[in-house]
Amino acid sequence: MSKLWGGRFTKSAEEWVDEFGASIGFDKQLVFEDIQGSIAHVTMLAACEIVTEEEKNTIVAGLQTLKKKAEEGTLAYEVAQEDIHLNIEKQLIDEIGPLGGKLHTGRSRNDQVATDMHLYLYHETKTIMHAIRAMQESLIHKAQEHVETLIPGYTHLQRAQPVSFAHHLLAYFWMLERDYSRFEDSLKRVNVSPLGAGALAGTTFPIDRHLTAELLGFDGIYENSLDAVSDRDFILEFLSASSTLMMHLSRLCEEMIFWSSQECQFIELDDAFATGSSIMPQKKNPDMAELIRGKTGRVYGNLFSLLTTLKGLPLAYNKDMQEDKEGMFDTVVTVKGSLRIFSGMISSMSVKTEQMEAAVSQDFSNATELADYLATKGMPFREAHEVVGKLVLKAIQKNVYLLDLAMTDYTEASALFDEDIYEVLQPKTVVARRNSAGGTGFAQVEIAIEKAKELVNKG
Secondary structure, X not given: OOOOXXXXXXXXXXXXXXXXXXXXXXXXXXXXXXXXXXXXXXXXXXXXXXXXXXXXXXXXXXXXXXXXXXXXXXXXXXXXXXXXXXXXXXXXXXXXXXXXXXXXXXXOHHXXXXXXXXXXXXXXXXXXXXXXXXXXXXXXXXXXXXXXXXXXXXXXXXXXXXXXXXXHHHHHHHHHHHHHHHHHHHHHHHOEEOOOOOOOOOOOOOOOHHHXXXXXXXXXXXXXXXXXXXXXXXXXXXXXXXXXXXXXXXXXXXXXXXXXXXXXXXXXXXXXXXXXXXXXOOOOEOHHHHHHHHHHHHHHHXXXXXXXXXXXXXXXXXXXXXXXXXXXXXXXXXXXXXXXXXXXXXXXXXXXXXXXXXXXXOOOOOHHHHHHHHHHOOOOHHHHXXXXXXXXXXXXXXXXXXXXXXHHHHHHHOOOOOOOHHHHOOHHHHHHOXXXXXXXXXXXXXXXXXXXXXXHHHO
């Protein structure tokens, strides 16, 4: 079968070469965007009197027929036609006759594919933003239930200071808020129309690029035709934002895996998000959290793959740029799936408050409170730090914790200690007193929850 661009050629490629060069196996995902762009394009051609109104109506009707077939899953795709654009054009000609060939007037596959990807990524970015909001809501709901539930806070994976479990969860809310903001900001670069830039130099036809941009819902047009067809920054930006988001999800995965371990027993994941072992019947593995942690690497890989593809490419379009799509499609699926899994995983997990609170009572994470206590009574903090370090050593040597030391142990260390030190060292007191803005104090956590709700409710 001759190709739509085959007039200059005297020889056809072998079938396996066609298969290697074809993109229809993956870019058929752009079928609806391709038809949407084509309808806008031919509508503009009629408005500019490049085709007649009757020709436009016939072409649009043919495109609508192909759209219906795509929706029903009956649209046939041929490797011989290489990509989604030629497949649609060929089937349009089959549907309405040679008139279908007029659709391509004043455009190229170069600006056509760029338009398709802008339309696709705008829609998918919006969907991901909604999914981020859903995960944030699950974090808020779980945080509301556990404002006064205490959990060890760690640095270097060593017990550091006790914190509110709600405060810990909300740390991820704010990471996601930055992710949301990055995706939202990227829409300014996504929602720009390259349609009408042609292959690289524009067109001699009196087209109206602003009209097609308006018809497709774009905010404006690329001002340079070379840039319009060669720009893939908007995909890189999407992949970068996705990589940062997945990094945040991966960090929370690691914590949930740790919290659900036999060593911690702070949470238990719902059975829907865990699996068993084929040989060890007692096992409950946090597989979904592990899988999201693993999938983070493939999203990073998609970003680096496209960066590498684009490195050193001369203007304008090059066949290398066919490699821009699979990583984008894969990232969209991975990010949406990960966010959906996470929302369910957080909402359904059981929090073992007794184990958490037992943990913060059996460590030295209240030691900083002792140093602060002495500092408020006038002792320089560095000196207080040393005094408390010696008290911790004494407790370790006695195989007890700070709350178990006798009053004489404290007064021997410093005359500034008084009986109120035992109340000061209580884990709930330790957490409640940290009321600086953004701190883990219960009052601050309640304020943070209200702020989080306001942001989510804004959209």
